Amino acid sequence: MTSMHVENVNKSFGNNHVLKNISLSVQSGEFVSVLGPSGCGKTTLLKLIAGLEMQDSGHVYIGGACCDNVPARKRGAVIVFQDFALFPHMTVKQNIDFGLAVKKISRSERERKIMAMLDVMQISDKAEFYPRALSGGQKQRVALARACVLEPRVLLLDEPFSNLDPGLRDDMREFVSKLQRELGITTILVTHDKEEAFMLSGRVAVIIDGCLQQYDTPENIYKKPHTVLVSDFIGEANYISGMISNYHFSCALGDFDAAELVDGEAKLMLRYDQLIISNSKGMPCRIISKVYKGNVTTYRVEIEKSETLGLPEALTLKINSSDSSFEPGHKAFIRVADRAGHVLR
Amino acid sequence: MLLGPFFLIMGIIFVGGLIQALVQSLGYLPAFGMDSVSLEYYRRVLTDFRFISSLRHTFYIALTSSALSVALGVFVAFLVHKTKRSNKFSFTLLRVPIVIPHIVVIIMIFHIFFQTGILSRFAFAIGLIESAHDFPLLIFDRGGVGVIIVYLYKQIPFVMLMVISISRNIDSKYFQVAENLGASPFQIMTRITLPLLAPTILSAFLFCFAFGFGAFEVPFLLGSPARQTLPILAFIEYTSPVLDDRPAAMAINVIISVISLIMIWVYAKVLSILTKRGMEGAIV
Ligand SMILES: Nc1ncnc2c1ncn2[C@@H]1O[C@H](COP(=O)(O)OP(=O)(O)OP(=O)(O)O)[C@@H](O)[C@H]1O
Ligand SMILES: [Mg+2]
Numbered sequence: 001m002t003s004m005h006v007e008n009v010n011k012s013f014g015n016n017h018v019l020k021n022i023s024l025s026v027q028s029g030e031f032v033s034v035l036g037p038s039g040c041g042k043t044t045l046l047k048l049i050a051g052l053e054m055q056d057s058g059h060v061y062i063g064g065a066c067c068d069n070v071p072a073r074k075r076g077a078v079i080v081f082q083d084f085a086l087f088p089h090m091t092v093k094q095n096i097d098f099g100l101a102v103k104k105i106s107r108s109e110r111e112r113k114i115m116a117m118l119d120v121m122q123i124s125d126k127a128e129f130y131p132r133a134l135s136g137g138q139k140q141r142v143a144l145a146r147a148c149v150l151e152p153r154v155l156l157l158d159e160p161f162s163n164l165d166p167g168l169r170d171d172m173r174e175f176v177s178k179l180q181r182e183l184g185i186t187t188i189l190v191t192h193d194k195e196e197a198f199m200l201s202g203r204v205a206v207i208i209d210g211c212l213q214q215y216d217t218p219e220n221i222y223k224k225p226h227t228v229l230v231s232d233f234i235g236e237a238n239y240i241s242g243m244i245s246n247y248h249f250s251c252a253l254g255d256f257d258a259a260e261l262v263d264g265e266a267k268l269m270l271r272y273d274q275l276i277i278s279n280s281k282g283m284p285c286r287i288i289s290k291v292y293k294g295n296v297t298t299y300r301v302e303i304e305k306s307e308t309l310g311l312p313e314a315l316t317l318k319i320n321s322s323d324s325s326f327e328p329g330h331k332a333f334i335r336v337a338d339r340a341g342h343v344l345r
Numbered sequence: 346m347l348l349g350p351f352f353l354i355m356g357i358i359f360v361g362g363l364i365q366a367l368v369q370s371l372g373y374l375p376a377f378g379m380d381s382v383s384l385e386y387y388r389r390v391l392t393d394f395r396f397i398s399s400l401r402h403t404f405y406i407a408l409t410s411s412a413l414s415v416a417l418g419v420f421v422a423f424l425v426h427k428t429k430r431s432n433k434f435s436f437t438l439l440r441v442p443i444v445i446p447h448i449v450v451i452i453m454i455f456h457i458f459f460q461t462g463i464l465s466r467f468a469f470a471i472g473l474i475e476s477a478h479d480f481p482l483l484i485f486d487r488g489g490v491g492v493i494i495v496y497l498y499k500q501i502p503f504v505m506l507m508v509i510s511i512s513r514n515i516d517s518k519y520f521q522v523a524e525n526l527g528a529s530p531f532q533i534m535t536r537i538t539l540p541l542l543a544p545t546i547l548s549a550f551l552f553c554f555a556f557g558f559g560a561f562e563v564p565f566l567l568g569s570p571a572r573q574t575l576p577i578l579a580f581i582e583y584t585s586p587v588l589d590d591r592p593a594a595m596a597i598n599v600i601i602s603v604i605s606l607i608m609i610w611v612y613a614k615v616l617s618i619l620t621k622r623g624m625e626g627a628i629v
Binding site: 047050052072073074077078079081083085087088089098099101102103146147150 | 516518519521522523524525526527528529532536537540541543
């Protein structure tokens with residue numbers, strides 16, 4: 001079992017400062033996701049960890065030992081690439097065998113491991129196929145098998161599901177999640193898909209503009225983002241202006257705890273599903289529009305301006321509700337869900 | 346879709362020439378008053394000791410020169426690739442030997458390697474040999490060394506250019522994956538690069554072989570008078586004052602063509618096997 005750390009890592013390509021002072025710790029056997037928009041340097045980070053690229057400054061530690069000077073082929077950090085990159089001139093079996101063969105492991109041992117891996121990945125019947133005769137999901141399992149058969153110290157997954165169609169994607173996510181737990185391999189998955197990151201990992205590192213914005217549990221990232229940048233990237237939300245004084249934030253929707261922030265202007269973040277619309281409880285409002293999406297309906301509502309509530313202008317909010325019975329033009333009431341509401345700057 | 350007319354024209358010229366040669370090889374030359382058709386000339390050619398030894402010599406020259414060209418070309422291409430100094434300039438430099446006409450190369454090689462050539466004089470000057478006759482016979486020799494040197498001079502750069510430009514097109518991701526899975530640079534070369542280049546190397550080999558097999562001027566000017574390649578044999582028969590030799594020359598030409606066609610067939614066969622293995626990405 002192996003932990004992994006990167007410490008103050010910087011990487012530029014020419015004038016393009018891709019990774020800025022990134023520090024990240026992954027514990028032994030942990031499954032961590034790195035989440036960020038396309039082009040934010042996710043693949044580059046994995047290549048740095050694997051040793052396929054060299055950082056400009058900072059250090060990479062695997063199993064507690066600094067491996068800045070360890071060549072890629074000896075690091076034991078294996079990447080499953082975005083497009084799988086199976087060797088086209090080798091059969092499925094030969095592909096899986098590649099990493100074992102170059103290590104000069106005995107033939108019988110290799111054979112045993114390959115068979116076991118083919119079995120785990122449920123591709124035993126494809127052993128003699130060439131990659132081009134495989135479907136996307138099968139290719140992915142071969143790529144995973146090729147990496148896992150080496151029992152890597154750290155497994156690096158580069159958007160492994162983005163090339164699969166939705167149905168297959170869910171199956172493969174579950175499959176990988178189960179596999180990771182069974183094998184107990186320290187795993188880092190990079191993705192731009194927040195659902196995927198939340199679903200699969202215990203902790204998520206959000207990288208935007210080359211900086212590590214927040215490294216936290218999925219729930220905290222979703223409900224308690226540190227910045228509007230992270231909040232916006234994760235999902236849509238209402239932002240309501242207000243003031244903090246004495247660790248308390250107050251705005252038109254009420255008072256909220258702001259224990260970690262100093263006094264001054266701030267914003268309350270409410271996800272669309274953290275507001276509740278009803279016929280009776282809360283603040284009166286008027287429904288402006290309604291978008292029916294099947295399992296949820298998104299309403300846009302307006303709270304009239306009111307000096308007593310501290311609303312110099314009308315406030316527009318968006319709400320997701322499973323109740324689709326409200327109609328535009330009608331009156332309704334809204335309230336903040338229990339324990340919801342997060343104050344940020 | 347301009348390929349259609351292109352192949353049509355090429356086909357007419359090739360098939361037309363071949364039919365003409367075929368007809369004449371069967372002994373049908375009405376212009377010379379020969380109008381009986383028979384396989385007599387093939388029998389004569391195929392049982393002729395000169396033909397058999399010439400065939401063997403031609404194969405020897407073609408095989409040796411193409412195998413050496415490919416081996417050295419690939420090897421040097423890898424070295425060049427390694428040093429990463431294969432810039433535009435060296436690329437242009439590589440093209441020079443390819444565009445120089447054979448005849449110029451022949452004269453160059455002659456001046457350098459002949460017994461009275463530059464190398465010989467140099468060896469004499471530093472006291473390695475006592476007279477020009479002590480210098481090994483590299484031109485007009487029975488081993489065809491002079492001929493092979495000319496081919497190497499032209500073909501090694503050709504193979505290099507092909508290999509370098511194709512290996513640039515191989516997705517560099519494969520090399521990264523291989524390294525990531527623990528392969529050493531040597532293992533990457535033998536297990537990834539060479540297999541992916543196999544179709545290219547095969548094409549290059551065949552091209553060199555076909556040239557060495559069918560070329561006329563190089564063995565004609567630098568080869569041993571005692572060891573003639575097939576095209577020269579055909580030429581000698583063709584220009585012979587004996588009328589009867591004309592169909593024999595044509596029979597030799599037909600045999601050369603048939604051998605070439607067989608080679609193309611083998612090439613296509615091997616290529617299709619490689620393609621089945623999913624290596625089409627690297628095919629020229
Ligand atoms: N070898 C390279 N040379 C120059 N620039 C590079 C190189 N590799 C990556 N970059 C640049 O670094 C930035 C980050 O690239 P990277 O591939 O790490 O992004 P990513 O987050 O993986 O994106 P995606 O989600 O699209 O895969 C991009 O702007 C890219 O153009
Ligand atoms: Mg990427």
